[in-house]
Amino acid sequence: MDSRQKEIENLKDYKYGFSTDIENIRAPKGLSEEVIKFISKIKKEPEWMLNFRLKAFERFKLLKEPNWQKPKYPKIDYQDLYYYSAPKSMKDKPKSLDELDPKLLETYKKLGIPLQEQARLNGIAVDAVFDSVSVATTFKEELTKQGIIFCSMSEAIQKHPELVKKYLGTVIPTTDHFFATLNSAVFTDGSFVYIPEGVKCPMELSTYFRINASETGQFERTLIIADKGSYVSYLEGCTAPMRDENQLHAANVELIALDDAEIKYSTVQNWYPGDKDGKGGIYNFVTKRGLCKGKNSKISWTQVETGSAITWKYPSCILKGDNSVGEFYSIAITNNHQKADTGTKMIHLGKNTKSKIISKGISAGQSDMMYRGLVDISSKADNSRNFTQCDSLLMGNKCGAHTIPYIKNKNLKSNIEHEATTSKISDEQLYYCNQRGLNQEEAVSLIVNGFCKEVLQQLPMEFAVEAQKLVGISLEGSVG
Amino acid sequence: MLSIENLKAKIDEKEILKGLNLNIKPGEVHAIMGPNGSGKSTLSNILSGKKGYEVNGNIKFEGENLLELETEERAHKGIFLAFQYPLEIPGVNTNTFLKTSINAIKKARGEKELDAIEFLKLIKQKSSELKFDQAILNRQLNVGFSGGEKKKNEILQMSILNPKLSILDETDSGLDIDALRIVSEGVNSLRNKDNSFLIITHYQRLLDYIKPDFVHVLKNGQIIKSGNFELAKELEKVGYENFN
Numbered sequence: 254m255d256s257r258q259k260e261i262e263n264l265k266d267y268k269y270g271f272s273t274d275i276e277n278i279r280a281p282k283g284l285s286e287e288v289i290k291f292i293s294k295i296k297k298e299p300e301w302m303l304n305f306r307l308k309a310f311e312r313f314k315l316l317k318e319p320n321w322q323k324p325k326y327p328k329i330d331y332q333d334l335y336y337y338s339a340p341k342s343m344k345d346k347p348k349s350l351d352e353l354d355p356k357l358l359e360t361y362k363k364l365g366i367p368l369q370e371q372a373r374l375n376g377i378a379v380d381a382v383f384d385s386v387s388v389a390t391t392f393k394e395e396l397t398k399q400g401i402i403f404c405s406m407s408e409a410i411q412k413h414p415e416l417v418k419k420y421l422g423t424v425i426p427t428t429d430h431f432f433a434t435l436n437s438a439v440f441t442d443g444s445f446v447y448i449p450e451g452v453k454c455p456m457e458l459s460t461y462f463r464i465n466a467s468e469t470g471q472f473e474r475t476l477i478i479a480d481k482g483s484y485v486s487y488l489e490g491c492t493a494p495m496r497d498e499n500q501l502h503a504a505n506v507e508l509i510a511l512d513d514a515e516i517k518y519s520t521v522q523n524w525y526p527g528d529k530d531g532k533g534g535i536y537n538f539v540t541k542r543g544l545c546k547g548k549n550s551k552i553s554w555t556q557v558e559t560g561s562a563i564t565w566k567y568p569s570c571i572l573k574g575d576n577s578v579g580e581f582y583s584i585a586i587t588n589n590h591q592k593a594d595t596g597t598k599m600i601h602l603g604k605n606t607k608s609k610i611i612s613k614g615i616s617a618g619q620s621d622m623m624y625r626g627l628v629d630i631s632s633k634a635d636n637s638r639n640f641t642q643c644d645s646l647l648m649g650n651k652c653g654a655h656t657i658p659y660i661k662n663k664n665l666k667s668n669i670e671h672e673a674t675t676s677k678i679s680d681e682q683l684y685y686c687n688q689r690g691l692n693q694e695e696a697v698s699l700i701v702n703g704f705c706k707e708v709l710q711q712l713p714m715e716f717a718v719e720a721q722k723l724v725g726i727s728l729e730g731s732v733g
Numbered sequence: 734m735l736s737i738e739n740l741k742a743k744i745d746e747k748e749i750l751k752g753l754n755l756n757i758k759p760g761e762v763h764a765i766m767g768p769n770g771s772g773k774s775t776l777s778n779i780l781s782g783k784k785g786y787e788v789n790g791n792i793k794f795e796g797e798n799l800l801e802l803e804t805e806e807r808a809h810k811g812i813f814l815a816f817q818y819p820l821e822i823p824g825v826n827t828n829t830f831l832k833t834s835i836n837a838i839k840k841a842r843g844e845k846e847l848d849a850i851e852f853l854k855l856i857k858q859k860s861s862e863l864k865f866d867q868a869i870l871n872r873q874l875n876v877g878f879s880g881g882e883k884k885k886n887e888i889l890q891m892s893i894l895n896p897k898l899s900i901l902d903e904t905d906s907g908l909d910i911d912a913l914r915i916v917s918e919g920v921n922s923l924r925n926k927d928n929s930f931l932i933i934t935h936y937q938r939l940l941d942y943i944k945p946d947f948v949h950v951l952k953n954g955q956i957i958k959s960g961n962f963e964l965a966k967e968l969e970k971v972g973y974e975n976f977n
Contacts, residue, residue, distance in 0.1 A: 680784075685820040687804035688781050688813075689834035689890070690841065699833055703824030703873070 280337035286310065289438055292337045296407050301418060309427035309437030316431045323623045323655065324563045324592030326536060329501060336439040336472070395455065402447040403458055406474050409445035416447055420478050424507040424544045424571070433540040436505040440474035443504070448483035448514070457713050459488040473504035479514035481547065486517040488716055499527075499562060504539045512547030512574065517555070519712055520568075521720050523727075524560035531590025531619075534562025541568035545577035545603075553580040554597065555711045557720045559727040562591060567625070569598035572606035572634075579608040582708040584720075586727045587620030587652070596626035601634040601667070610641040613705045616652035617728055627659040630667045637667040645675040646704050648697070648728065698725035734759050734929050735780075735799075735898055740790035741954075742772075742779055749775045751954035752790075757898070760926040764940055765933045766965060767951030768973035773933045774817065776951070777902040780931075781814040782807045794898070809841035811897030815887040815904050822874040827886065830874045831856065835893060859892045863919045881912035888919040899923070900931045905939040917942030937969040950976060 280291045289310055293303040318329075396403055402413060409417050427437040448454050479485050502524065508516050518541075527534025537560070543552035554568040564587075570579030581597035599608035608628065616622040628639045645654035656673050678700055686696035702709065702721055709717050709724075735757040742750040749772045757763055767773050779786055782804035792799040794810060802810070822830065835855075836846040847855065860867050865885055875883050884904055891899050901920070905913055920930065920943050932943060940948070940962065948964040949956045952973065958964065968976055 679820075682820050682822055684783055684804065685816065685822075686834075688808055688816075689830070689894075690805050690808035690838040691833060692803075692805045692837070695833070695837060699825055699830070700822055703822055703826075706824045 280335060282335055283332040284310075284334070284336060284439070288336050292439060292441070295337065296410070298410055299414060301414075302410055305422065305427065306438050309434050312428050313431070313434045313438055316434055318431050322565050322594045323625075324565065324594055324621065326499070326563055329536075331435075334501070337441065399452050399455070400449040401452060401454055402445065404445055406440070406443040406445050406476065409476075413445070413447070416478065417445070417476065420507070420509055421474075421476055422507075424509060424542045425505050425540055429540070432503040432538045433505055436472050436474060436503050436540070440472045440505065443473040443475040443506075444477075444487075445475070446477040446485060446487060448479045448485045450480040451482045452480075453483065454485040457486045457488050459490065471500065471502045471504075473502075473506075475504070475506040477506075477508045477516055477518070479508075479510045479516045479550075481511045482513045483511075484515045486713060487519070488713060489518070489520045489522075490716070490719075499534060499536060501536045501538065502561075504541075506539070506541040506568075508541075508543035508552055510543065510545050510547060510550035510552050510574075510577075513549045514547060515551040515553075516543065517553045518543070518568075519555040519716060521557045521712075521716060521723065522560050522564070523723060525562075526560050526589065526591050527562040529589050531562070534591070535560065537561035537564045537566065539566040541566060542571065543569065543579070544571045545574050545579060545606075547577070548574040548603070549576045550574050551578040551580075553578075553582070553711070555582040555708065556584070556595075557708070557712070557723065558583070558585040558593060558595060559723050561593075564591075564593040564595050567596050567598050567627075569600070570608065571600045571602065572608065572637075573602045574606075575603040576605045577603055578606070581608075581610045581612070581626075582711045583612045584615070584705045584708045584724065585613070585622060585624075586615045586724065587617070587622045588727055589618040589620060591618075591620045593621075594623040594625055596624045598627040599629070599639055601628075601630040601637040601639070604633070604635045604637070606634055606637045608637075608639045610639070610643070611707050612641075612643045613708055614643070614645045614654055614656075615648070615701060615704070615728070616645070616654050617648035619651045621653040621655075623655045623657065625657045625659075627661070628669050628671075629659075629661040630664050630669065632663040634664050635666045637664065639669045641669070641671045643671070643673040644704065645673075646701065647675065647677045694725065694729055697728055701725070701728060734795060735931075736791075736793045738791040738793075740776075740779070740792065741788070742775055743787040744775070744785060749954055750779070753951075753954065753956055755949065755956065757929050757931065759897075759929055760924075761947065762924065762930040762932065762943065762945045763947045763949065764945035764965065765931065765949045765951050765956075766935065766937075766968055768935070771951045771973075772954045773951055774902055777814055777900045777931070777933055780807075780898075780900055781812060805837070806841070808894075809838050813891050813894055813896035813899045815884075815891055815899065815901045817902040817904070817906065819875050819878075819883045819887055821876045821878075823876050825874045826870075827872055827874045828852075828856065828870045831870070831890060831893060834890070838894060855893060860889060862922060863889060863892060864915060865889055880907035881909065884908055884912065884916055885919075888916050892919065892923055895923075895928075897927065898929050898931065900933070902933050903935065904932075905934055905936065913939065914942060937965045940965050952976070 280288045289306050293306055425433050427434060446458060477487055508518060510516050524535035524537055545552050552570050556568060558564050568581060572579050579599050585593050585595050587593050597610055610626060612624050614622045614624055624643050630637050643656050647654055654675055658671050660669050662669050682700060683696050686699060701724055705724060709720060712720055737753055737755040740750050740753040765773055779788055788800060832852045839846050869882060904916060908916060945962060948960055948962060950958045950968060
């Protein structure tokens, strides 16, 4: 019995009169205190967790949906959504890989994702126990030996309440903005990582390796804590495609680095971008924030954003500890009708804090790309520095690229540098590559990968290869 | 190997080539000389498949209709153009570009692609044969290269891809005497009974180093005279204007 079926079995016993149809277990439509209690109950959460959610919900009722972003979208009816929908009816799901969109399979093939992984990504129950399960267990043992906690958020709430209680909501408070607050009220699951003092995590932690990872919902919540002198590299792969209509994905990710600790967080996001005419696709409205709480701490974000109909996110660093370092490396690609409004915020609070922003935006088709970033150096952050490099690459003449840097320097001893370029792939460059035997797609892929190199180099090896291929695939059909 | 019959080409309604004929056999080196605006670069662009021209006439390359092939397909068949102005591609390592190029061609021909070690071995051998500094290969393609370095890089690419027909579009322009000699030696080392060359130039100077089998004078979109190396010397003496 797989975990999903188990969950269904468990829910059969649920007494509160909500729908318990075996094929379709959902909270009632809409957002209410009752729904939040339902979610909390199903997840067997302690009272403090429920209170956290309810507090967020109270706040949420007062908040207005923001509207300052560049990509506009039709109004979302928040009472028309399901906030908890455990296993959808198995009838709706493809039962075997043969039923899947062949184009999707083609993409997987190009990415080199093994068949079993493909099955898992699509939520197809695979009867045979596949390798990754045992692999994951082996990893888990090794991690446990070093005191590293790596589990789902739900599990952490049960097993490590003291850590969750201490840190959850300290970087993204329940009173934060509209989507983050919504997440605090209704989040379903996500990852939890704790690295104890002085421990260098011996392997890249990845959602790929974590069992049950594929079951996380649209309101994902992740919390990573690196205790003093520790190090962790965390990879988040969102190569899971979704074929639904426009769907809201509002995740919260909080990172906390204590004294001398370092967190490296890498994302390759390839949610369903909608079709060629801009129909469907994910609204990826995610709040990611890292707190360099201790001195000499470091948080580094690397993101490769190729999917989603609309990407609206600013992975940020609050540099509170003296000498702390924040980095943001980003590749964002929009094609067809995709839109992105993405960048970062670097908030310098401590002395001698440094931040670096390298952003590479590529727009093709009729898409629109916006880099929006804030560098804020407070009056107490003496001798702090920021360097920002924003490059945009345009393909064709129907797309757009915009750069809006917000720069606030309240400290005379600190300085901020900003460089920006916009370029276009020229026909001459393509001709040169063609003459050397490369076809259009290969030529574009080569040029674009060159453009993104500084960011791709930041990714862990196994991810870099996938990302590089993804960059090529995302832009397929955008020239010629 | 290559036969061009009554080639006419227009760009933006302007006729540039007006009925050009040329035959190149395996192993031959042909030089095309002509004044500015005579259509020399247009000819090399059309042979290599640059888009934007309205082309009439026949071009056969090893029996195939060249005009029906895409730019990259012509490269796969063994046509190489050494660019007059090689393009810069920021962020792309010269080594990476070369490896991508040779493997794209090998793949198209159904040959086994080179792995990293085989490639490095090949490139090491070729650059030492051509006395080229290998440091250049770790730099971004043509970015910040001097004029001479760019041209040397073209010749290195040519030697690695080992094309059947190499077209050199004013490779001598912008080269100092030493660079000119090195580039010429590079070309000469690639000459053999199978490989053919089409050398496009303004000056006789390059032809002192690369001895052509045939020299053609291109003027107003047509080849007005063909001959041997002596023709180049004559041309240098009287100039293009008075040459008829």
